[in-house]
Amino acid sequence: MAAFGTVFMPEMSISWFDGEGWSTAERVASDSIQLHPGAHVLHYSSTCFEGLKAFRHQDGSIKIFRMDRNIARFAQSSELLSLPAIDPAQTEAMILDIVKHFAADVPEPPGSMYIRPTHFGTEPAIGKAAAPSLTSCQYILLSPVGDYFSGGDTTLRLLLDDTGMRCAPHMGMIKSGGNYASALNPILKAKKELQADQVLFCPGGDVQETGAANFLLIDGDEVITKALDESFLHGVTRDSILTIAKDLGMKVSERQLTVDELLERAAKPGCEAALSGTAAVLTPVGTLIHKGQEYKVGNGGVGETTVKLRQALNAIQWGQAEDKHGWLTSI
Template identity: 30%
Template sequence: MASTSSLPALDASRLSISLTETPFPIPTGKTTTKAHTDHLLIVSWTSTQGWSAPQIVPYRPLSLPPTASVLHYATSCYEGTKLYRGYDGKLRVFRLLDNCRRMKDSATRASMPAPDPNELSKLVKELCRVEGPRWLPSETSKGKFLYIRPTIIGIDADLALHVAKEVLLYVVLVTWPENANSPTAIGDKETLPGFKLWASPEDSVRAWPGGTGNHKVSANYGPALKAHSEAEKNGFDQVLWLHGTDRMVTEAGGSNFFVIWKTKDGVLELVTAPLDSGLILPGITRRSILELARTRFNITSKWELDGRTVLATAVNVEEKDFMIVDLIEASEDGRLLAVFVAGTANFVRPVTEINVHSHSIHIDYDAIPHAALLRKWLADMMYGIEESQWTEVIND
């Protein structure tokens, strides 16, 4: 068998494109996550042949043997990012290379070959270039986006428990409901209702030390759906995942979780859980929020928001562990000023209620403008209102 280092690497220059002759109808009216675009990117890998030549082909179902590794041993990881049509008519991606780097880490954690992030980024942008003009026409789609889902799965037809020897990397683009999860949703209670979170029960965890919670592997999500379903049955939107006997706050659903509060010493803090525990997914939106907050909230400043001038008090930005009792105490003391979640799917979404085993924490939506400002700044970058090194224009 050839050594891994001598096998062909993922190479975007080998890409071939075969365009469909029967494009799908563009959905009208209410969009869903079921509608996909006309093509997909596919490239395979084997332990003896390395990466094949990438292809963009007409969309088609995958064909898998019943004994495929992914179906039995969850050899799968994925990414989520978006293709934006800016208000200037240009297509953009946001920190795509960061997503591709995280996919490399996730694939490695799932014992699959890691695609080179730079080459994967080139391939994703090429698929966006193919699909963007038709699915996000510049004349009618300004301020809209498509969701991008790169995925790697093990496809060995072998029930033996071993590292995947055959994998398939594919990328699809899908539509997304035009609701409050959109970066362009107006920041008021009617169009951007706050999330209601339901604290996880003590017998249920999303991640644990030494596990895979800090990687985007598919096996993280299926087992979490039971608690998510219970939250929805009780009238809540997502689960606030707590960990350990001290009930440490980790994530909310599939999003990173942020709090703005005053410490007992009167210091205003923006706090989120740190990455060193191995429990937290290193979100791209999370990283962007921390970087923006550290540079723009370092001093008290006035900013424009939804046609008015608002005052944003300076905050200390902290990545540190905190417990659910800390949230409860801050709420009871009147020190809890804002809670929000952040991620690719939910973008930046305020939280207005947290239920902790029949104890409710209520958060004032309008107490401070910080979360709304972060949302606005990121959306402005994504849609070309503000120039940013985090975005790349795709010529279509």
């Protein structure tokens, strides 16, 4: 099977902002895009994106999960990066159009169609290091995918980094490519030296997020995760899992979590940890690495509550459980 996110539909939906308004969206070939070498995005990283999924239900219908929430975050990221404002209604129409066009290619569960809206500055002006791009482009790219972590019933190894940070604190809530690039070198170093799968960034001992997913600690019937602020991404899957946990009668604590508390709780029998994200869904963490020592989370295996929460989310996405929060949109 091809690696996650490396297969694309042959067409995408695209629209251009000329400084005054957005062009009518059109479907074009997805394997190329024309861009001036002086484009703002190539020099000053004026770019943001989203990740959401469309699912095939047993009756053949196609449903997109929490599209409104992703579009709202897309608009927020664009605003915080000083990109031209997107038109949320147009972005929604572009997503619906391209997914409907390739509806026959949406995989059966557990696969899905990954949807990647992208917005970037196009103005050819290399003198605008301290000024925004007045023109931009947005497109909707589709990729049929399977599981992001394809290791089966295995757990991840996380390095706890309490000295560095994933990105500049005021940039954390923006879904921008630069945030992922800044985290890449520490992740690669942790993989090479410690066989870690990811780095959990904990600047000053404050447990935040990994390079590509939010972090959740599950201690008995309580889910603990950092309270929302601008230092880390406000994950849609994170919000969904917390909502489901409340529906199941669990206690949800959004608050500061220190490395010391994390290691103390993780050692308790039955404790679990997981990463949440559109791609990762809810992936169990079995080992924490800190200052040269390894700490098992619970028994180091896949936790029952993690599996239960993931299955509950998947059941809604796949049309096997009631969508009582109105998270699904029909194409």
